[in-house]
Amino acid sequence: MMMPRVYIIGLGLGGWRGLPLEGLEAIRRVSRVLVDTYTNPISDEDLREISRLSGKKVSKLRRGDVEEGDAVFRAAEEGDIAILCGGDPLIATTHQQLVRELRRRGHEVRVIHGASVVTAAIGRSGLHVYKFGPPRTLMRPDVAPPGEVLRVLAENISRGLHTLVLLEYDAASGYVMGGREALEILYDSQRRMGARLPERGRPTLVMARLGYPDEEVVALRWGELPRGEVPGPAVIIVAGSLHFTEREYLRDIFGLDV
Amino acid sequence: MMMPRVYIIGLGLGGWRGLPLEGLEAIRRVSRVLVDTYTNPISDEDLREISRLSGKKVSKLRRGDVEEGDAVFRAAEEGDIAILCGGDPLIATTHQQLVRELRRRGHEVRVIHGASVVTAAIGRSGLHVYKFGPPRTLMRPDVAPPGEVLRVLAENISRGLHTLVLLEYDAASGYVMGGREALEILYDSQRRMGARLPERGRPTLVMARLGYPDEEVVALRWGELPRGEVPGPAVIIVAGSLHFTEREYLRDIFGLDV
Numbered sequence: 001m002m003m004p005r006v007y008i009i010g011l012g013l014g015g016w017r018g019l020p021l022e023g024l025e026a027i028r029r030v031s032r033v034l035v036d037t038y039t040n041p042i043s044d045e046d047l048r049e050i051s052r053l054s055g056k057k058v059s060k061l062r063r064g065d066v067e068e069g070d071a072v073f074r075a076a077e078e079g080d081i082a083i084l085c086g087g088d089p090l091i092a093t094t095h096q097q098l099v100r101e102l103r104r105r106g107h108e109v110r111v112i113h114g115a116s117v118v119t120a121a122i123g124r125s126g127l128h129v130y131k132f133g134p135p136r137t138l139m140r141p142d143v144a145p146p147g148e149v150l151r152v153l154a155e156n157i158s159r160g161l162h163t164l165v166l167l168e169y170d171a172a173s174g175y176v177m178g179g180r181e182a183l184e185i186l187y188d189s190q191r192r193m194g195a196r197l198p199e200r201g202r203p204t205l206v207m208a209r210l211g212y213p214d215e216e217v218v219a220l221r222w223g224e225l226p227r228g229e230v231p232g233p234a235v236i237i238v239a240g241s242l243h244f245t246e247r248e249y250l251r252d253i254f255g256l257d258v
Numbered sequence: 259m260m261m262p263r264v265y266i267i268g269l270g271l272g273g274w275r276g277l278p279l280e281g282l283e284a285i286r287r288v289s290r291v292l293v294d295t296y297t298n299p300i301s302d303e304d305l306r307e308i309s310r311l312s313g314k315k316v317s318k319l320r321r322g323d324v325e326e327g328d329a330v331f332r333a334a335e336e337g338d339i340a341i342l343c344g345g346d347p348l349i350a351t352t353h354q355q356l357v358r359e360l361r362r363r364g365h366e367v368r369v370i371h372g373a374s375v376v377t378a379a380i381g382r383s384g385l386h387v388y389k390f391g392p393p394r395t396l397m398r399p400d401v402a403p404p405g406e407v408l409r410v411l412a413e414n415i416s417r418g419l420h421t422l423v424l425l426e427y428d429a430a431s432g433y434v435m436g437g438r439e440a441l442e443i444l445y446d447s448q449r450r451m452g453a454r455l456p457e458r459g460r461p462t463l464v465m466a467r468l469g470y471p472d473e474e475v476v477a478l479r480w481g482e483l484p485r486g487e488v489p490g491p492a493v494i495i496v497a498g499s500l501h502f503t504e505r506e507y508l509r510d511i512f513g514l515d516v
Binding site: 020093100136210249 | 268270271272274275276277278279280282311345346347348349351353354355357358361362369370371372373374376377378380381382384386387388389390391392393394395419468469503506507510511
């Protein structure tokens with residue numbers, strides 16, 4: 001017997017607005033639509049809109065539904081299903097493992113890719129993708145020490161590379177790290193460690209809610225803080241060495257005197 | 259006077275199928291729809307579908323229209339326009355410079371992000387995004403020497419990092435590099451240089467036409483070639499050190515004995 005098919009669909013950025021046309025076709029066709037609300041915040045308004053677009057009830061998935069429980073696997077046995085996830089789904093290792101488990105159970109898995117904050121932030125920064133070193137995610141200090149992020153920042157900078165820092169989102173407690181909060185954590189940790197890099201003055205961008213109507217980019221220098229909080233989901237980019245076209249972009253678009 | 263607005267819209271992957279819903283709304287609203295056919299191959303079928311969806315004539319842009327001519331700038335002066343580009347548009351430095359020039363001319367520029375092969379390929383590989391070093395683009399040897407790509411591959415590997423290699427697309431001559439051709443260029447160059455890294459046997463993925471119905475992933479070892487050509491647009495991923503979950507993924511999904 002042929003097992004039902006599972007679509008893993010990237011919602012892209014900006015809630016339901018980022019859904020690709022092929023994803024819309026898929027959610028209209030399947031028997032059930034599940035939405036992952038644990039790796040990315042997705043609003044109730046978005047869920048309502050997805051339900052309206054698909055003409056189907058939309059079920060929220062929590063982390064346990066995938067990692068421990070088997071709500072997804074039970075649903076998948078009863079007919080074709082779609083699992084919607086923010087951004088480009090397989091960038092999250094959680095979803096890579098979900099694909100592996102679905103394939104092991106005999107399902108054909110089709111991935112429909114969506115826009116990811118990884119390339120969105122790199123593109124919007126005006127910095128060249130070829131000069132980005134490995135990215136990191138910053139967590140609250142009591143969850144994971146920020147020294148590892150500083151270490152990667154320093155190593156990338158010493159090789160002339162830029163760094164993308166993603167900020168923690170914790171669905172269970174509803175916690176979304178803000179951009180100002182993230183910089184405070186990093187500066188504080190750097191002071192304690194007496195770390196030399198990143199050095200003060202280095203061009204730094206805080207990008208929040210990319211793809212949403214209220215998206216916000218704050219350009220500043222390492223060592224400075226935005227005036228108010230920059231509510232997340234947000235990312236930070238710290239520049240390495242600058243090519244002249246990167247310099248021009250930072251100057252013209254963000255008013256940074258580089 | 260308020261200048262007309264310009265939407266730069268990522269078509270994502272798979273031609274018109276990757277267009278985000280917000281992009282569809284925008285192309286229906288603007289006075290003119292332009293499509294960049296020089297950084298990504300976009301088929302005539304896709305252009306017809308975009309024209310049907312938007313209810314508008316769709317004009318092809320060639321490289322010169324942006325880099326030398328001013329067809330875009332003239333169109334933008336007459337009303338709101340949309341510029342469609344494959345993938346996530348601002349990852350191409352060409353489009354970053356276009357944004358800069360449009361802003362300089364007083365236009366409000368709104369970017370609608372699309373899925374990019376950068377995150378799609380990383381996600382599909384089962385390798386962790388945190389372990390990717392800087393990517394490179396491989397060109398034909400008479401356009402640019404492949405030694406630079408090998409140098410970055412070796413440097414990433416020696417730091418335990420994975421590498422994404424994008425393959426040349428040249429709209430002017432209609433050239434799209436295939437996956438087998440790319441590996442032949444790299445192996446040949448490595449032999450000439452006597453380069454030690456990447457060493458034979460290293461897990462290597464060739465991913466072609468991601469997001470299209472005929473997408474194809476070939477898993478092999480560095481030093482091996484796919485049986486036939488793997489028609490592009492394609493990318494190659496060469497693995498660095500493997501985490502045990504990466505190992506499991508390569509084994510279960512691609513049948514690589516790692």
